[in-house]
Amino acid sequence: MSSAPDLDLLPSDVETALRKTVRALLADRCPTAAVTAMYDGDRSLAEALWPALAADLGLAGLLVPExxxxxxxxAVEAAAVLDELGRACAPTPFLTSSVVATSVLLSCADVDVAREALGSIAAGDRTAALVVPLSTGPDASLPSITETDGLLSGAVRSVAGVIEADLMVVPVRTPAGVAVHLVESAAAAIEPVVSLDMARQLADVTLDGAVGRLALADGEAAIRSGxxxxxGLLASEQAGVARWCLEQTVAYLKVRRQFGRVVGGFQAIKHRLADLYxxxxxASAAARYAAAALAASEDVEIAARVAASYCSDVAVHAAxxxxxxxxxxAMTWEYPAHLYLKRAKADQLAWGTPSAHRAALADVVNLVVGAPPA
Structure with missing residues (x-):
């Protein structure tokens, strides 16, 4: 096996400034009370927040070429944004549109319809979503949307980002494999479902004779790469969730008193916090390495799967x-801890479970599970 690539893991001035700008905007426009209100059906925060991030800060097309x-x-700059979005538990389609759907579209960029879609995403005019269940990992089977006489039919459950999307990136089964079609969201029946994380609400999508525009005839590799x-970049969001949970817990235990003492002063609590730290x-290091590997297109599969499998569990444990x-x-509805626990648990299933990534990683590094040590 070749040695790990020499990647630059130190934050650049651009990344630091971007992180600071995103954090300031989220502190001003994404109060946790408004995120909590989404569980009662109030989506006003999501509707107001994304235009500010997409257009005002230009984040919608962050990964789109100039x-x-x-x-x-x-991917390093995208990871910085996702870390901050995780810290705020922000309800935005950045991950689903500006990362996953955009990554697939970039593989189709030789086709006019894909270039047009990328341009509209970059301008903040439209958002896109890859029509697969949120739990679909890079190695999982893809939905069975079919094409007959140019019309697409089929149903896909639990799709993330499609409620906010104007454009759907649809994997379509063909005799030759899997093609990528672009379908207007208005041409589909989109039924929101009650989700564990209502700040990233899922929806069922049904296509019944919808018109699709072919973006890539042999698109399975593009979809799996996306x-x-x-x-890999979800790990940065999970690292942000975990760090918020750690920082808020430490801050609370510094002031909470019990038996005449600050709770954080008890030795058993100190040990738990040290382990969590x-x-x-x-987790932050793994997520950062995955982003750097994606940016350099080196060691991508190993780095992404390590980060995905590790950061998922750490975020849940921290929450x-x-x-x-x-x-x-923390048991009250007003305190935001439950928002982060729900985000962490939902993210744990997103784009492959930790166990699925570990199993795939074993194959990549030629590890025979259960084999005795050499």
């Missing part, structure tokens, strides 16, 4: 610790 009107940035990029730091260590207040 030739198509985008920012021409790399799913792998999504899983080590996990969160490791669970936040709920438990913050005690009774």
């Amino acid at each position: 030739a198509f009107g985008g920012g021409g940035a790399s 799913l792998l990029a999504g899983a 080590a996990e969160v730091e490791a 669970e610790e936040a709920v438990q260590l913050c005690g009774g207040i």
